[in-house]
Each structure stands twice: as C-alpha cells, then as structure tokens.
Amino acid sequence: MVDFLIGLFLASLITALFTTRLYRLLLWYSMNSLMLGFLALFIGKELNDTSMLITGIATILIKAVGIPYFFKRMSLKFHFVRQIIPEIKVQYAIILIPAILVFTFYLADPITHMMRGNANYVAISISSLFLSLLLMMEHRNVAPKIIGFLSMENALFLLGITATDGMPMLVELGIFFDLLMAIVVINLLFHKEEASL
Amino acid sequence: MMLTLLLLPALIMFIVSFFKNKKAKFLLPVSSFAILLPIIKLFTLPKPYAILNSYLIADELDTYILLVSSIVGIGVTLALLTLDRHVKVSPRAYSRFYRFFAIFWIGLIFSILANHMGIYWIGLELATLSTVYMIKTNHTPAAHKEAWNYMIVGAIAISLVLFGIILMYASAKPILGEDAMQFDLLLQHAKEIPSPFLFEMGFAIATVGMFVKMGFFPMNLWLANIERASFYPVAALFSGILESAVIIGFFRFSKVAAEVNYTHLFMFVFVYTLLTIFIVSFLIFRAKDFMRLFSLSGIEHMALIALFWVSGGTFAALLHFGAHAFLKPALFLSTGVLESKGKYRIAGALRGYSGKKGTLFWLLVSLFLLAIISLPPSPMFFSELYGFGAMIENAKESDHMLAMIGAVLLLLILLSVIFYRFVSIYQSMKYEGETYSKKVYASELFALVLFALALMALLLPESMAYLRSIV
Numbered sequence: 001m002v003d004f005l006i007g008l009f010l011a012s013l014i015t016a017l018f019t020t021r022l023y024r025l026l027l028w029y030s031m032n033s034l035m036l037g038f039l040a041l042f043i044g045k046e047l048n049d050t051s052m053l054i055t056g057i058a059t060i061l062i063k064a065v066g067i068p069y070f071f072k073r074m075s076l077k078f079h080f081v082r083q084i085i086p087e088i089k090v091q092y093a094i095i096l097i098p099a100i101l102v103f104t105f106y107l108a109d110p111i112t113h114m115m116r117g118n119a120n121y122v123a124i125s126i127s128s129l130f131l132s133l134l135l136m137m138e139h140r141n142v143a144p145k146i147i148g149f150l151s152m153e154n155a156l157f158l159l160g161i162t163a164t165d166g167m168p169m170l171v172e173l174g175i176f177f178d179l180l181m182a183i184v185v186i187n188l189l190f191h192k193e194e195a196s197l
Numbered sequence: 198m199m200l201t202l203l204l205l206p207a208l209i210m211f212i213v214s215f216f217k218n219k220k221a222k223f224l225l226p227v228s229s230f231a232i233l234l235p236i237i238k239l240f241t242l243p244k245p246y247a248i249l250n251s252y253l254i255a256d257e258l259d260t261y262i263l264l265v266s267s268i269v270g271i272g273v274t275l276a277l278l279t280l281d282r283h284v285k286v287s288p289r290a291y292s293r294f295y296r297f298f299a300i301f302w303i304g305l306i307f308s309i310l311a312n313h314m315g316i317y318w319i320g321l322e323l324a325t326l327s328t329v330y331m332i333k334t335n336h337t338p339a340a341h342k343e344a345w346n347y348m349i350v351g352a353i354a355i356s357l358v359l360f361g362i363i364l365m366y367a368s369a370k371p372i373l374g375e376d377a378m379q380f381d382l383l384l385q386h387a388k389e390i391p392s393p394f395l396f397e398m399g400f401a402i403a404t405v406g407m408f409v410k411m412g413f414f415p416m417n418l419w420l421a422n423i424e425r426a427s428f429y430p431v432a433a434l435f436s437g438i439l440e441s442a443v444i445i446g447f448f449r450f451s452k453v454a455a456e457v458n459y460t461h462l463f464m465f466v467f468v469y470t471l472l473t474i475f476i477v478s479f480l481i482f483r484a485k486d487f488m489r490l491f492s493l494s495g496i497e498h499m500a501l502i503a504l505f506w507v508s509g510g511t512f513a514a515l516l517h518f519g520a521h522a523f524l525k526p527a528l529f530l531s532t533g534v535l536e537s538k539g540k541y542r543i544a545g546a547l548r549g550y551s552g553k554k555g556t557l558f559w560l561l562v563s564l565f566l567l568a569i570i571s572l573p574p575s576p577m578f579f580s581e582l583y584g585f586g587a588m589i590e591n592a593k594e595s596d597h598m599l600a601m602i603g604a605v606l607l608l609l610i611l612l613s614v615i616f617y618r619f620v621s622i623y624q625s626m627k628y629e630g631e632t633y634s635k636k637v638y639a640s641e642l643f644a645l646v647l648f649a650l651a652l653m654a655l656l657l658p659e660s661m662a663y664l665r666s667i668v
Contacts, residue, residue, distance in 0.1 A: 110394055111364075111392075111394065111395050111398065129356070129360060133353065136349065136353070142345060145345075145349055149348075149349065149352045149353075149356075152352070152353070152356050153356070156356060156359050156360055156363065159360065159363050159364075160363050163363060163364065163367040164363060164366055164367040164370055165370070167315065167363065167366070168315060168375045168378055171315030171316075171318075171319070171378065174315060174316070174318075174319035175319070175359075177319070178319060178322040178323060178326065181322075181323065181326050182326055182352070185326045185327075185329045185330060185348065186348070188329075188330055188333070189329065189330075189333060189341075189344055189345065189348065
C-alpha cells in the first residue's frame with residue numbers, strides 16, 4: 001500500500017508538470033498532498049507513531065484541503081492568469097523527467113545501501129525535490145512557482161517520513177507554522193492596496 | 198525568564214507597530230537597547246546555559262553572536278527613525294516594516310540560540326519569510342520583483358537546508374533516536390554515526406543551501422540585486438543579522454562534519470569559497486553603485502569567514518565575523534544618507550557634509566570604507582593575518598603545503614583587486630564630483646558611532662581573550 005501511495009505521489013507531481021491550467025495544477029497539488037497525508041497515516045500506523053498520525057491528519061487538512069482552497073480564493077480575488085503554459089516544451093519534458101528520475105536513483109544509490117527499509121523512498125524524495133524545482137523553473141507566472149515551492153515542501157516531508165521514520169513532532173509543527181506564514185506573506189505580496197502612496 | 202527578556206524588545210516592537218501615534222516609533226530604539234541587559238547577564242552565567250531545556254542553549258559562541266546581532270539591531274532601529282526623510286515610505290508600510298522586523302528578530306534569536314537543528318531551521322525560515330515583506334516596503338516594480346525573487350530563491354535555499362538536516366538526522370537517528378536533532382549530542386557522538394556518507398551528503402546539501410542564502414557561487418548577484426531594490430535598512434539587516442544566523446548554522450554543522458571526516462569538509466568548503474571569492478572579486482571590480490559594491494563585498498567576507506573557520510582559525514573567523522557584522526550594516530546605513538540626494542552617484546558622495554555632524558559622518562564613513570578592505574588597525578586586518586596563518590598551519594599537517602601557499606597567494610591577488618576598487622571608489626567619493634549641501638540626522642549618526650565603538654571594543658584584549666576561548 002505504501003508503495004502504491006508513493007507511486008501516486010510521484011505520478012501526481014509528474015502530471016502537475018504538464019498541466020496548462022491553474023485550477024488543474026491546484027488539483028494535482030492537492031492530490032500530491034493527499035497521498036502524502038495517507039502515507040504518513042499508513043507509516044504512522046505501521047510504526048505505531050502517534051505524532052506521525054497527527055502529522056498525516058494535519059497534512060490532509062492543511063495541505064490537501066486548506067491551502068488549495070485558500071489559493072483558489074486568492075486567485076479569484078487577485079485575478080490570476082489561469083492559463084499557465086510551461087516554458088519547457090512537452091517533448092523535452094518527457095525526456096527530462098525520466099532523466100531526473102534515473103539520475104536521482106543513481107545519486108541516492110550509495111545511501112540506499114545504508115538505510116534500513118524504505119530505501120528507494122529516499123531516491124523518490126530527492127527526485128520529487130528536483131521535479132518541484134523544475135515546476136518552479138518551467139513557469140513564468142508566479143502562481144505555479146508558488147505551487148512548485150509548496151510541492152518542494154511535500155518532497156521534504158516525504159523524506160522526513162520515509163528516511164527518518166518521522167521527524168520530531170516539534171519540527172513538523174514548526175514546518176506547518178512556517179508554511180502558514182509563507183501563505184500570509186504570499187497574500188501580502190499580492191496585495192496591491194498600498195501600491196499608491 | 199531569560200527567554201522572555203530576550204524576546205521582550207521584539208515583542209514590544211511588534212505591539213508598538215500597531216500604534217497609530219507617530220511618536221510611538223521613538224519607543225523602538227529605547228526598547229531595542231533593553232536586549233543588552235539579558236545578553237550581559239548571559240555573559241556572566243556559566244556556560245553552557247540552558248535557556249529552554251535542551252532546545253535553546255547559550256554557549257560562548259551563541260552569546261557572542263547574539264551580542265553582535267543585537268548591537269546591529271539597535272543600530273538599525275536608530276537609523277530607521279529617519280528612514281522617511283531619505284526615502285518615500287507610507288506610514289502604513291513603515292509600521293508594517295517594524296512588525297516584520299520584530300518577527301525577523303524573534304526568528305533569529307531562536308536560530309542563534311538553537312541547540313536543535315529543527316528549531317534552527319524554523320527560526321531561519323521565519324526570518325526569511327519576514328524579510329520578504331521588508332523588501333516590499335519599497336513600492337517600486339523592481340522591489341516587488343525582487344521580493345518575489347527573494348521569496349522563491351530564499352525558499353529553495355532554506356528547503357535545501359531542511360533537506361540536509363533531514364539526511365543528517367537520518368544518519369544519526371539509529372544511535373541517538375530523536376535526540377539526533379541536537380547539535381551537542383550530535384557532536385559528542387559524531388564518530389559513532391553508522392552511515393557517515395549519509396551525514397556528509399546531508400551536510401553538503403545543507404551547506405549549499407546556506408551558501409546560496411549568503412550569495413555564494415552560483416547565486417552571486419542574487420543578494421546584490423535584492424539589496425539594491427530594497428530600502429537600505431534591509432541590506433543592513435541582511436548583512437548584520439541574517440547572515441550571522443546563517444553562518445552560526447554553518448559553524449555548528451561543520452563542527453560535527455569535521456569530526457566525521459575533516460578532509461572532505463575542508464576540501465568541499467575550500468573549493469567552494471575560493472570559487473566564490475574568485476567570481477566576486479571581479480564582480481566587485483565592475484560594481485558601479487554602493488549597494489552592489491557592499492553587498493558583493495559581504496559575500497567575499499562571509500566566504501573568508503567560512504574558509505578561516507574550516508582551516509582551524511576559529512579566532513580569526515570570529516574576529517572577522519564580528520568586524521564584518523559591524524562594518525557592513527554601518528556602510529549600508531551610510532548608503533541611505535549618501536544616496537538620498539541622487540542614487541548611484543559615487544563621485545563626490547562624501548563631499549558637502551558640513552558642521553560637526555556632517556564632518557563626523559564623512560569621517561566615519563571614510564574609516565568604515567577603509568576598514569572593510571582590512572587597512573590596519575581594522576580588526577579585519579588582524580583577522581586576515583590570523584586566518585591566513587591558520588591556513589598555512591593547517592597545510593603543515595598535510596602534504597599540500599605548496600598548494601596551500603599557492604591558494605593563499607591567489608586569495609591575496611583577488612583581495613588586492615577588491616582593495617584597488619574600494620580605494621578608487623573612496624577617492625572618487627572624496628575628491629571628484631560636485632559639492633552641494635547635504636544633511637545627516639542625529640539618530641543615524643548615533644547608529645554609526647555605536648558601530649564604531651563596537652568595532653573598537655572588538656580590539657580590546659578582553660574581547661580578543663573571549664574570542665580565543667571559543668573553540
């Protein structure tokens with residue numbers, strides 16, 4: 001089940017890279033976060049780790065539901081451009097994405113021998129990080145760049161869950177708090193009410 | 198209690214930022230001075246002193262960096278009093294600037310005192326995010342673009358740091374459990390880490406994140422562009438406080454990495470910093486305005502600090518760090534005054550200041566400009582001497598003595614390029630261009646005097662002895 005969820009996590013991120021509509025991108029981000037939340041719940045249940053279970057629930061509530069909803073409202077309020085065409089053409093992206101995946105598996109190869117259990121998940125986390133960076137790079141508009149940044153947070157979270165069997169609760173809560181702060185700052189950046197002095 | 202006292206000035210600043218009364222801003226420098234009391238108390242307490250269980254611990258290094266950052270914070274609050282006299286800023290944006298400055302300060306206090314990698318990261322992220330709005334206080338399209346730029350690149354850098362932290366934590370978790378997040382325990386058990394490769398990979402990723410945040414290769418112009426676009430106090434905060442919090446993280450991570458494999462650590466940092474200084478020296482040579490010049494020079498100095506630190510020159514690195522933390526904000530704050538009558542005008546920038554205040558201002562700026570290029574008796578002159586000495590000492594224990602002498606010579610050539618550029622700019626500021634009357638205000642002058650005094654205090658034998666005691 002964990003393998004299945006992690007596959008969906010990666011698949012939703014790859015699909016997001018080809019998306020040309022903002023709301024569809026939000027949907028894929030929401031799916032990505034939902035898979036992450038389920039992963040945390042499954043692994044947390046396996047390890048009998050209450051803090052990871054709480055993290056999983058918080059991930060689903062905040063990242064899979066809260067942030068996409070808030071982002072959609074923000075896009076309506078500030079009239080975001082909803083057609084987001086990636087700068088990298090599809091034919092090149094199709095070559096680039098598997099290349100990133102192969103490279104990260106190769107990069108993580110020495111690490112995977114040192115990890116107990118879930119070894120390939122580290123490679124997937126690193127590839128998710130690179131794919132999120134790609135998402136940020138391939139768009140000129142700010143909105144998909146923000147989604148790329150949020151996806152990068154998801155990749156970090158995945159690494160935290162899989163490589164370390166869960167980070168300390170304090171750190172995870174801190175990351176959530178920072179994420180919310182990031183949203184507040186992004187909201188402020190969009191505000192144009194102070195544009196005229 | 199100690200934590201409350203340390204956070205109190207920032208909390209007061211946060212609350213006062215909501216006041217509508219224009220005179221309320223005068224409370225802020227007064228309250229910022231209050232942070233010195235708990236810090237002085239910290240100096241007298243036995244170290245390490247637990248401020249918040251094992252999460253926040255004050256040792257000699259923390260206390261020193263906290264003191265330096267607080268003095269910079271005080272200087273910036275003083276200079277902020279006259280921000281609206283030099284630049285166009287709305288009262289609302291002004292209040293918000295203070296509000297985010299307070300959040301920034303809180304984040305940095307946590308980062309500096311953190312004995313926990315997670316708390317260190319959370320503090321740094323809080324400070325990074327709060328800076329975004331401070332950049333945006335300047336309502337120009339360039340500042341708006343750079344605020345987004347900072348948000349995105351800053352987020353990538355900080356994410357790399359977290360990525361590295363997670364890998365380092367994963368490497369030590371089998372022996373330390375959840376305590377693998379604590380710097381002190383990690384240092385004690387560094388040699389027992391079961392997967393050193395994992396730790397080193399984490400360290401390398403986190404270090405790249407921290408170096409990117411400080412504007413090292415390949416992001417050399419990133420910080421310079423942001424500091425150019427934002428108001429001058431932002432640049433002062435970056436160079437004096439934010440970089441302090443980043444570099445303390447590097448100090449702590451590298452101490453552990455040195456225990457794991459010193460050769461790998463040294464080679465990695467040595468190549469990275471040398472490459473950075475190589476590129477930055479030529480960028481400085483081509484710099485055409487104050488902000489970019491000082492910003493690029495900041496990158497050069499941070500690279501030197503990292504290099505001295507990993508070479509075993511702890512004292513040199515800390516002395517250099519302290520001197521840079523006082524000099525660079527002083528120069529950035531001076532830039533606000535120098536540029537208030539026409540941006541980008543270097544020729545004659547130091548002319549036209551009359552009266553006692555004016556004379557003192559140009560004299561101080563001249564001294565700061567010459568001190569930043571390590572002209573004696575600047576503390577940077579001594580720190581560079583000790584730093585290069587440490588590099589040679591380090592090479593004596595290896596088989597790479599000739600290579601190290603070559604590297605030191607290359608560094609000296611690059612530093613000469615920077616020296617030449619600064620002297621040329623100083624001469625242009627003082628002896629070229631037209632003279633017209635300019636004004637300097639008491640509060641910003643007071644900030645500069647504060648930095649000058651702090652700089653002199655660094656050269657006191659007691660200060661030197663304290664820095665030598667930090668290992």
